[in-house]
Amino acid sequence: MSWPNADVMFKAQIIKKRRDIKVNVSLELGKGSSLGLFGASGAGKSTVLACIAGIEEPDDGSVKLGDLQFFPPSLPLHKRPIGYLTQEPGLFPHLRVSENVSFGIPKHLAAEKEHCHWIETLRERLQLGPLWHAPASLISGGQARRVGLARMLARKPPLVLLDEPFAGLDRQLVRELIDDLIFWSRTLGFSMIAVDHQAEVLKRLCPEQALVLENGQIVQRGGWDELYGAPASPLLQSLLTPL
């Protein structure tokens, strides 16, 4: 699957008033690069991702991938070329694993030899072979994350949004999934925006740059060394300190 805007810059300014805080964030991302959104719970990180995905609508600002305007006006969800992975794998329980992975792929594409090969590659690399024909409702949480990842990658989106997709998983599995994501981002060249409240996870996933949010506002942006070397606030310092 190829997208018309695969080689372009992602730019967003999101202003969204929530009950407790006002989120005001601007960010830019080049092709194939990654950005970690870091901050305490309730800082507005997930709101930013939800606004980019179209699940929430910003009050103001703009969201653009190349020349494709996401907002304003609000582009319907199904027209946004993004992958979105959250804490819940969101598998369709009435479908098999294979059907979940191929979900949303247009019929004419699904029949193409190249696409079949691509799905086969995902199946092998993510070790989905033994689960392939199993009902999605009967697989474990860890397996479901792999299937969710495969399903997201099947469409080869140019932009991937990750909202704490490893929450509740054991360290070994988190390491494997992060390695998989990094491998595929290099192979496919997609850009990544990830949210997590664990600095070590985010640093590994998005080693290039981070953006720190507090009460909906950006308090610091830059490389991880900068963040660790000179944290902009006592709260950030506390979040970066190991337990």
Added chain:
Amino acid sequence: MRVDRRWLARAGATIFALALLYPFTALFARIGPWQWGEDVRGPALSSVRVSLLLTAGAMVIIVAIGTPMAAYIARCGTRERLLWQAVLLVPILLPPLALGILLTLAFGSYGTVGVWLEHFGIVMTNSAPAFIATQVYVGIGYYVLGAVAAFDAVPLMLQEQAALLGLAPRKVFLRVTLPLARLGLAVALSITWVRAIGEFGAVVVTAYYPSGMPVQLWINLQSFGLPAVMPLLVVFLAAALPLPWLVHVLAQRRRHV
């Protein structure tokens, strides 16, 4: 000796279930030989046909109108949803006889719609359309409220995920929302079926003819007495109950497996 509390509760539940099923013992009551002569059999079989065919027709209309309506309500904000639910409760809460009288007046020759329909040759009293319309009014509230609950049970996150995977809203509904809500919809439909096929109060006013099973039971009771009621009663139970009963049992089983 110490009595296990669980066994005590189970005994209580058994007594409750027996009390609930007790009326069925009346099928074996000594009321003399059941009547199934030609004068009883002909109208009885005709009423079975009328009930099954016209109720099936009403169900088609209820599903066709009620499903999109329920899908819409399930997406509404709290205030708007309350408003629609209040409207749907009106035919449910209305005494059936009162509903029948209102329908006769509104759709008969006294009402604007009734007069308009008569221009097209559609008579809305004592006719098949009157029978179907009454059942739709009687049942649609049950179906829509049940269907809203079924749609509510489908996680919004899955529908959003399907959209983000490239499916337009109509396809999201057909490929995710509908399949995941199907059991709840089947339960809602089965309740509506039982409610509609068993309706007497409203139908007896709007469509005494063609007589469905409940009205025919009444006619048999009035004309011939209990021995002429029993065979039709058995047919009525056999025709109306097994399907919804099975749907409910299957739905509960799926929920608890």
